[in-house]
Amino acid sequence: MSTASARTPATASTTAASTTAASTATASTSGGSAGRPLSGKAALVTGGSRGIGAAVALRLAADGADVALTYQAHADRARQVAEQIEERGGRAWTVRAELTDARSVRQAVEGAADTFGRLDILVNNAGTGAQGLLETVGTEELDRVLEVNVRGAYLVAQAAAARLSEGGRIVTIGSCVASHVPFPGMTLYAMSKAAVLGLTKGLARELAPRGITVNQVDPGPVDTDMNPADGEGAEAQAALTLLGRYGRPEEVADSVAHLAGDGGRWITGASLAVDGGFAA
Numbered sequence: 001m002s003t004a005s006a007r008t009p010a011t012a013s014t015t016a017a018s019t020t021a022a023s024t025a026t027a028s029t030s031g032g033s034a035g036r037p038l039s040g041k042a043a044l045v046t047g048g049s050r051g052i053g054a055a056v057a058l059r060l061a062a063d064g065a066d067v068a069l070t071y072q073a074h075a076d077r078a079r080q081v082a083e084q085i086e087e088r089g090g091r092a093w094t095v096r097a098e099l100t101d102a103r104s105v106r107q108a109v110e111g112a113a114d115t116f117g118r119l120d121i122l123v124n125n126a127g128t129g130a131q132g133l134l135e136t137v138g139t140e141e142l143d144r145v146l147e148v149n150v151r152g153a154y155l156v157a158q159a160a161a162a163r164l165s166e167g168g169r170i171v172t173i174g175s176c177v178a179s180h181v182p183f184p185g186m187t188l189y190a191m192s193k194a195a196v197l198g199l200t201k202g203l204a205r206e207l208a209p210r211g212i213t214v215n216q217v218d219p220g221p222v223d224t225d226m227n228p229a230d231g232e233g234a235e236a237q238a239a240l241t242l243l244g245r246y247g248r249p250e251e252v253a254d255s256v257a258h259l260a261g262d263g264g265r266w267i268t269g270a271s272l273a274v275d276g277g278f279a280a
């Protein structure tokens with residue numbers, strides 16, 4: 001159970017609002033998560049308002065974690081996810097974080113850690129899609145995608161690492177389209193997601209002395225707003241998986257929960273394909 005202010009989205013740029021929510025939520029009692037695998041833990045999920053991030057937020061909360069989730073534009077969607085968590089007896093807090101803005105990222109991460117009084121799990125999920133042949137992609141689009149998927153993911157990890165507890169977890173959402181690029185027009189997206197592997201490996205090495213594991217999950221085509229299963233080119237994507245279908249966000253969340261939980265205690269610097277065999 002959480003308080004009304006823990007439910008209220010705070011804009012990361014308003015420090016006062018974050019502080020108020022933080023002190024109130026910290027004072028509230030935790031709602032019935034005892035005995036579950038992540039009870040007593042606090043998680044931050046970027047891009048938790050929709051798609052894979054929303055499924056991860058719900059799953060970590062079902063496993064007993066307090067969950068802070070960020071959004072960029074869809075405050076209403078983030079609030080709906082938080083309300084679902086609270087209806088099931090969990091604690092949730094929503095905050096705006098614009099990944100292209102270092103200050104916004106820092107304030108969201110600080111707000112999450114302050115709200116729950118700790119930070120144990122970061123799921124670095126927020127990202128943006130990109131499509132276009134080499135000659136059609138302008139510098140604005142190039143900068144936007146790299147700022148969100150690469151620079152943004154780095155900034156989130158940097159801010160979170162400063163607050164993560166000993167033995168904490170970082171799970172970043174990469175993509176099956178990185179080591180394997182089966183269609184033209186995916187170069188920019190693939191390049192941005194290939195960078196996630198460097199982030200994962202480098203951070204795994206840097207944070208190991210604190211017992212923090214750092215891994216990534218590389219989803220195949222997953223039915224979300226970014227890549228709807230009834231969208232253009234969806235049939236071709238499904239056909240490239242060995243299992244012949246799109247994944248559901250919950251199927252990615254299952255693997256994230258494993259890495260975030262005790263089962264992931266001896267896994268670090270790894271990338272896990274959760275893609276129905278897309279990369280096989």
Ligand SMILES: NC(=O)c1ccc[n+]([C@@H]2O[C@H](COP(=O)([O-])OP(=O)(O)OC[C@H]3O[C@@H](n4cnc5c(N)ncnc54)[C@H](OP(=O)(O)O)[C@@H]3O)[C@@H](O)[C@H]2O)c1
Nearest residue numbers: 047049051052071072073074099126127221222224226227
């Ligand atoms: N769907 C797939 O097939 C697939 C496959 C492989 C990997 N992935 C990766 O999985 C992750 C989640 O994808 P998804 O399919 O769930 O996408 P989605 O449904 O489009 O959701 C994207 C999420 O990221 C947030 N976001 C977007 N731009 C942002 C920005 N500039 N700053 C902060 N937050 C931002 C959105 O916030 P708002 O809701 O506020 O807009 C939303 O929560 C991404 O990293 C994506 O690259 C997806």
